[in-house]
Structures are given as structure tokens and as C-alpha cells.
Amino acid sequence: MSKIFVDACLGKETPYTPVWMMRQAGRYLPEYMKVRAEAGSFLDLCHDPEKAAEVTLQPVDIVGVDAAILFSDILVIPDEMGMDLSFVKGEGPKFSDPITSQEDLDRLIGGEEAAGRLTYVYDTIKLIKERLADDKALIGFTGAPWTLATYMIEGQGTKTYNICKKMMYTNPELLHNILAKVTEVVKLYMEKQIESGIDVVQIFDSWAAAIEPSKYDEFSWKYMIEIADYLKAKYPHIPIIMFPKGIPAFIERGLVYGNFDVFGVDWGTPMAFAKEKLGDKYVLQGNMEPCRLYSKEATTECVEALQEIMGSKRHIFNLGHGILPDVPVENAKHFVKECHRVSRKG
Amino acid sequence: MSKIFVDACLGKETPYTPVWMMRQAGRYLPEYMKVRAEAGSFLDLCHDPEKAAEVTLQPVDIVGVDAAILFSDILVIPDEMGMDLSFVKGEGPKFSDPITSQEDLDRLIGGEEAAGRLTYVYDTIKLIKERLADDKALIGFTGAPWTLATYMIEGQGTKTYNICKKMMYTNPELLHNILAKVTEVVKLYMEKQIESGIDVVQIFDSWAAAIEPSKYDEFSWKYMIEIADYLKAKYPHIPIIMFPKGIPAFIERGLVYGNFDVFGVDWGTPMAFAKEKLGDKYVLQGNMEPCRLYSKEATTECVEALQEIMGSKRHIFNLGHGILPDVPVENAKHFVKECHRVSRKG
Numbered sequence: 001m002s003k004i005f006v007d008a009c010l011g012k013e014t015p016y017t018p019v020w021m022m023r024q025a026g027r028y029l030p031e032y033m034k035v036r037a038e039a040g041s042f043l044d045l046c047h048d049p050e051k052a053a054e055v056t057l058q059p060v061d062i063v064g065v066d067a068a069i070l071f072s073d074i075l076v077i078p079d080e081m082g083m084d085l086s087f088v089k090g091e092g093p094k095f096s097d098p099i100t101s102q103e104d105l106d107r108l109i110g111g112e113e114a115a116g117r118l119t120y121v122y123d124t125i126k127l128i129k130e131r132l133a134d135d136k137a138l139i140g141f142t143g144a145p146w147t148l149a150t151y152m153i154e155g156q157g158t159k160t161y162n163i164c165k166k167m168m169y170t171n172p173e174l175l176h177n178i179l180a181k182v183t184e185v186v187k188l189y190m191e192k193q194i195e196s197g198i199d200v201v202q203i204f205d206s207w208a209a210a211i212e213p214s215k216y217d218e219f220s221w222k223y224m225i226e227i228a229d230y231l232k233a234k235y236p237h238i239p240i241i242m243f244p245k246g247i248p249a250f251i252e253r254g255l256v257y258g259n260f261d262v263f264g265v266d267w268g269t270p271m272a273f274a275k276e277k278l279g280d281k282y283v284l285q286g287n288m289e290p291c292r293l294y295s296k297e298a299t300t301e302c303v304e305a306l307q308e309i310m311g312s313k314r315h316i317f318n319l320g321h322g323i324l325p326d327v328p329v330e331n332a333k334h335f336v337k338e339c340h341r342v343s344r345k346g
Numbered sequence: 347m348s349k350i351f352v353d354a355c356l357g358k359e360t361p362y363t364p365v366w367m368m369r370q371a372g373r374y375l376p377e378y379m380k381v382r383a384e385a386g387s388f389l390d391l392c393h394d395p396e397k398a399a400e401v402t403l404q405p406v407d408i409v410g411v412d413a414a415i416l417f418s419d420i421l422v423i424p425d426e427m428g429m430d431l432s433f434v435k436g437e438g439p440k441f442s443d444p445i446t447s448q449e450d451l452d453r454l455i456g457g458e459e460a461a462g463r464l465t466y467v468y469d470t471i472k473l474i475k476e477r478l479a480d481d482k483a484l485i486g487f488t489g490a491p492w493t494l495a496t497y498m499i500e501g502q503g504t505k506t507y508n509i510c511k512k513m514m515y516t517n518p519e520l521l522h523n524i525l526a527k528v529t530e531v532v533k534l535y536m537e538k539q540i541e542s543g544i545d546v547v548q549i550f551d552s553w554a555a556a557i558e559p560s561k562y563d564e565f566s567w568k569y570m571i572e573i574a575d576y577l578k579a580k581y582p583h584i585p586i587i588m589f590p591k592g593i594p595a596f597i598e599r600g601l602v603y604g605n606f607d608v609f610g611v612d613w614g615t616p617m618a619f620a621k622e623k624l625g626d627k628y629v630l631q632g633n634m635e636p637c638r639l640y641s642k643e644a645t646t647e648c649v650e651a652l653q654e655i656m657g658s659k660r661h662i663f664n665l666g667h668g669i670l671p672d673v674p675v676e677n678a679k680h681f682v683k684e685c686h687r688v689s690r691k692g
Contacts, residue, residue, distance in 0.1 A: 165637035169644040248595035291511035
């Protein structure tokens, strides 16, 4: 049975434009909160294939999206490379021993061994695929090497990225060594996700905008493209979505290129601009401002505007960033319904 | 005596391109840390004209910049409107009673009364002007109404701006009422800064990028332009610098217009792009990535690249955001020296 979401990613005709939401398996859903409370910590939930599969499937059933996205966290990768990940309440992720030197990096587990430790992710994928309807797609994902490296170097989230950027300007070799080691793990990790059953890959470069445009290709995009090239050579039928957040200036400067299928447009980048610059080469995904979900009227206004710009082809509806925890579920349902309504053909 | 910085803002010929740095009076300077420790809290320092004047002048003497910028904080405005500002160590600014309704807003002090309470700022300006060399300029500043409103509504800094954006999409009237009341105070506040002796005005819209492009004009830029129009009508000889951070997409969409002199380019916006789109209308200020200051080589590379793009006219060197606390002072001096070296004529 053909999956409308996969077809849309590959630029094929579909009866309507599919839709999903970043962070759709999340705290705005009471059903998620229930499973989350049973699981223990956030990381416990990531490690529990049965429960992770359950929350992955919830938004498909409850909100009616066309694709599920694997419930996990980008930071399980450095965690299984041997960095000690924890989530401190109200403070976010922490690594107790950030990378400061080549010796620190050399101590980390790399390649096949690190990718092999992420068994709970592959088990989760297999469980989801047993239960997901045939016409719905499952999206697997990873963080971009740059985004992962920011946490590995800073030891936590950061406003200024000053530790990794000090490294960028004073010790670029070490930063490249970190990025290369992470890239190797990510390639094998995504390959194992595909072998476990995911239908589509999304690469999140959440902190793309932390790099100045003249350095973005060198320190992030080329590693993302290396991953895409590796996967496309082996699995040409699996669509790849690139989502670098906050980079209209990079689009303007022609820094978006390479072998992938879908470009994820963040909400700060006008869709008409993205279409003009990238629409011929890539299917575009996005890009409603997530806070519009607080209002049904503001949601409909944006969905209609996106439909006007994109028409019913080479487009996937989505938010331009993750759905927020205090959005009413009925507004999320309204968004999905409106996307289907405005784009349905005939 | 003519001030090279003021001349450059007005697009006149200057013997070299002037330079200053956002947050140049700040924690990277041991001399600042000494005065800060003597003053007590950060807010105590803002309230002490003698000490605020002293730290304002330090970077002119120590680093050699061409303009001083008033030492103060954008949040003294809502503080004097009757919101109770405090700075919690490690957490940043807090207002104990954020605005949630028209009644909350009506309780705040507005217009002339609020502007009249900021006497410590005007006294600081007078002290600085007594001591500043005649060929150096003093920049006064304010936060943009939108940026100020984010703190007044959220009660603190925010990653998602979800409370103010919920207001934007569900109760835009209230948000506009807040913005209008703040705009009135800012107009009078900047007028009093000018009457006290500042040579140039900078308006910081630090959180410009929190608004989606299609809403930016309505909720921020038009209020900034209202302030600029008011000041330009009364003080046409005082240059105005607009610095909305993070908005290459807005530049692309033609959302930058109006009666001001200098456009501040953040480091995420390529200078060549800003020049192409705005260089004929506005003098451009910026835009070295502040983290380049960790390396003298990376600093020189960027200064030379900016000189290559801009030439020695209609440009002011600056960082694309504030200098970070752990930058070596000698690197800041190197930056200033290099800007003067590459741009000096004849």
C-alpha cells in the first residue's frame, strides 16, 4: 500500500498534502503525560521500546497526522558514545564530562560499536512498524553532527555557544575531529534505523543558526551531506529531510545543496522565499509558526496562506518548529484537518 | 570639533571607519569588574551616575573605540513604569508581576511621568559628556517596544516567547496597547537623553527574530519607526541606529524601511547581502561574529573581509552582537586597531 507521506517526500502526486508536526509525540497530549509518568524519567521513556512505541503512535491515532516520528532524543547518540547523559529538571540535558581535548574525544566509543549500543531505538522502530497502519509512514531521525557536538562540547544547552565557537576559531582541527567521529556513528545509526523499518529520515540541525554563514558549510552542512550521500547510495528509495533551523541567510547565499529530498523550512523563513530559492530542487516541508496553534483562526489563516503559496504539490505541511506543551489538543486536530481540507484534490 | 563617529553615521567622508562594540562596557574589562563590585548589584550600578559614567568611559580609554555607549539596561524603562525589576543571579532579569490584562497595563505609569523618573540616566549622560573627549561620540539607547514588551509579559527572559505570542495570536489588541504605552515612554525617554547630551540614538530590537516575518512590521518595526519619526522631526541632526537582531528574512522581504540613518547588521546576516539590499539607503554597522574575538587571526580575517565588502565609506565597524565576558582585552584592542588600520585613507 502506498504511503502518501513517502510519495509526497519523493515529489509524487498525492490526493492531498500530508501533514505532521515536530514534537507531535509530546506533552500537549494527556495520553503522553500518562505514559511518561509511568515510565519514570524522560530518558527511561526513550529506553523503553514498548512505551516509546506507544507514544510514537499516539498522535497518529489522536490527531490524525500522516506520519509518525520515532519517539527518542538526539542525545542518545553521544550518550552511547560513552558520555554520561542526564536530564536535570528545569535545566535540560547535561553531560558530566564535556569534550575539551583530543584525548577526551579518543576515549569516546565510535563507529559500529556506538551505533550497535542503540538497540532500544531499533527495537522501538520494530514495535511501531508492527502497529502502524500501512498507509502511514514512520520517520526516523538524528541530530546533525554540529548540533550534537554543541552539547558534547558545552556539556549542556547554551545561549552563546561560546565554548564550541572558541574551539571553532582557535582549534578547528579538534572540532572537525569531533564532527567526523559523530558523523561516522550517525551514518551507521541511521542505516540501522532504516534496516529496522523506518520509511523516511529527518536530520535536525537545531542549532544551525549558531554558526555564521561563512562557516556553516565547513562545520555543519558538509557533514549532513556526507550522511545523506552515504544513505542515498545504499537506500535511494528512502527519502531524506534536512531541517537546519534559522538559516534564511544561508538559503540566500546558496549554502543549501546536495542529494536529499525534502527541505524543512523553519517559521522564520518565509515560505514564498524558500519556494523561490529551493522549490525546484527540493520538496518543501513547513512552516507554520507553532504559536499560531493557540488560535484556530490564526491556524486557518496560515494554512490557507501556505496552500496559496505551495499549491497541492511538492509540499508537506508542518510547523516551523516543535509544538508547545500548552497547546490545546483540539487546536492541533484543527490544524491537521485544515491542511487536509485546503489541499484535497477533486 | 567634529566627531568621526557622528559623521560616519550621517554618511559623511571620514579619515577612517570608526568602530565600537556592543557591550563594550562590560565584564571582559577588569576595570569594569572592579567598579561593578563596588557598586553592589547590576541595577545599583545603573542607578549610580558617577559609577555608570566611569564604566561608560572605560572602553574609550582602554580599548580605543570611537564612541562610548551609555551604561544602562533596557529594562529600566518598565522598572520606572512601575514594574518591579530585579536581577536574580544566574537567572537574569525578573518582573514579579507580569502584564496579563488591560487592568495590569492601566496600573502602569506612562508617558512623561515614567520618562521623568529616569533621572539617574540623564545625570549619567551629563557626567559622561563632561569627561568624554570632544572627538568621541556618546551613544544613548533604548530597547524596542516589542523587546521590552516580551519581558513585561513573560516576566523574564524566555526561549519560546509563548506567553507573548499567545497574546499576539489570541489578544492582539492588548499587545498593541502595551506596545503603544511603551512607545510613548520611549519617545520621551530618548528625547530626554538627547536633551541631556547624547550624540546618537541606538534602538535595540534584540528579540526581533521571535516574531514571524509576516507579523514583524505590525508588532515591532512600525513602533520603532514611530519613535524614529518623532525624534527625527525634533532632532534631525541626531543620527538614529536601528538594530533588529536576527532578521535576514525581513531584509529579504523589504520589511526594513523608514527615516533613520544607520542599520545595525547582526552576525547572522552576511554583510554583502545587507549592502546589496540596504546599502544605498542606510549606513551599515557591523557585523563581526563576537566569538571571532577569541582569535586575533580570525578577527583580522573578518575585519579585512568587511573592509573588502564595504570600502571606507557608509560603514561603521562593530560586532554583530555583544562582546562576551571571557574575551581577552588585548584581542578587543586588536580588533579596534585592525579596523582603523584597514580603513585609514591616504
